[in-house]
Amino acid sequence: MNLLNLIRWKNLLMIAVVQLLIKYALFPTFIIDTTLSPLNFFLLIIATVSIAAGGYIINDIYDIETDTINKPNKIIIGKKITESTANKLYILFTFIGVCLGFYLSHKVGKPPFFGLFVIIAAALYVYASYLKQIAIAGNIIVSILVALSLLIVGIFELIPAMTIQNETVQSTMLEILTDFAVFAFLINFIREIVKDIQDVDGDHKAGMQTLPILFGKTRTSKVTMVLTLITIAIILYYITTFLYMHVGAIAYFLIAVIGPLIYISIKMFTAENNAQFKHISLMLKIVMITGMLSMVLYRLIF
Template sequence: MLNRLNLKPKTLNLFNLIRYKNLLVIVLTQLLVKYAVLEPFGVNTSLDIFSISLLILSTVCIAAAGNIINDIYDVETDTINKPSKVIIGRHISEKAAFNLFIALNLVGVCIGFYISHLVGKSAFFSVFVIISALLYVYASYLKRLFLIGNIVISILVALSLLIIGLFDLLPGITPENQHIQLSVFKIIFYYAAFAFIINLIREMVKDIEDIKGDSKSGMHTLPIIIGTTKAKRVVFALIIITIITISYYVIHLLYKNLIASGYFLLFIIGPLIYISIKSLSASTKQHFHHISTVLKLVMVFGLLSLLLYKYILLK
């Protein structure tokens, strides 16, 4: 997409370094939570257009910084796993990348400080500091540990949804509106849980895909510790659990509406059944890359289902 805009190679490399596609998904997700769930429900919110834009900007800056530091620490493994996509040291110097990492973190955290005071919850500022710190620790250490890195990064993905409810919904809770405010927050929590499990599965699949480079770099990912065959079984089991959970959700909450039920069956449950089958027979790097791509699409379509909020029964 960026190539069609005739951007200079250095600009293209910068966009790829910060993983602009993933950042766009974050922006879309947070806008959906705000304008497809919170606003239509008429709940008491704390952020106007300007302040929600700042919150999204803060999230994007910190996420972009996390992507940069991750690439800095992944140069060795990426040289083996995906040599054509290595940017640090080839197109952008490590020093320049690290300086950009610091700058983006400062901008993101400072905006977070402002927003925290704006909603009257100064303690919420710690959320931005914790996320920023975790992204650095993840890239430099946690991602090398058995499952810990996968779980931490998946929690951070879930937080990209929860942070909207935290700053826009919770500050406006009163004894009178507590029920509706918490009911809507429950919807956000369900979607955050969905994002967590799909991302966790995808991280495991990517670990299987990158096992060659990871093992040479001394990492202790799931497939390295228990082997590729057992790792595939873990992925399969998690996908089946996810399918059962989402099916239960559809049967009990959406069964009365054919459009909502059909959407979940066609764009979420169906693809998950497909990759559950593919996960058992996958054997090459290309196979696992395909599964990872489908999981990303499932994530996007799952988040887009927020547009079906009016078909979700609040309890």
């Protein structure tokens, strides 16, 4: 159980479920051509979650000092799992993910795709060891990696199967997936800043330069509120431009995505203590889930 908590098994499960939704709900197989067999798609999921698991481990290794202050009751490395064992687990998970990426890239006839796995693994290490200490930079990097966990399905499923005859349809589906990736980036970016607000005390003692340390918790909270309002505006533009003929889809987005985001923006305006910011972080996670579940609606649209 300690290992499962260390690798954030709930988050890894969410990544796997979202990738399954992309393949079996978002991509209508009667319209588009896909590349991976069920077995190879399963290996793609394993590769993605393995690299992500390695990322969580290396992040915790570098966060031992700050977690002692921010999350003293949730510390695993040094208490339940030794730092040496954690380093070995990091290497193991990352090695598995990168090796599977190498195999899959050659399997679909696109060897350069292997570079994606190397870049993602390297970015997670650089984030944990250096970038997370820099205001905004770390938040942007980790949010890009979250978006890539969606896009990588399209890269492996759609691009290798693209021909002159199906290029228009394949490109359209890739654009739709990119829209979801942008949504994931925005929600995760906001949530990362909220988490920085929660962790401001430990981060300050560790010498980090996160946004709340530079601007203060109150100003940073207002920044996240503005970012949330911008996200709401983007989603409203999207549904009125592309989904205006689908009343059910519009209703879903209004109730399950935009409604909670409005609630979150109001809470951000009034939030003052860690309990309130923790609640906001949880709500953002729920919005991420409801947003990803909207992929099921596209099967009805197509």
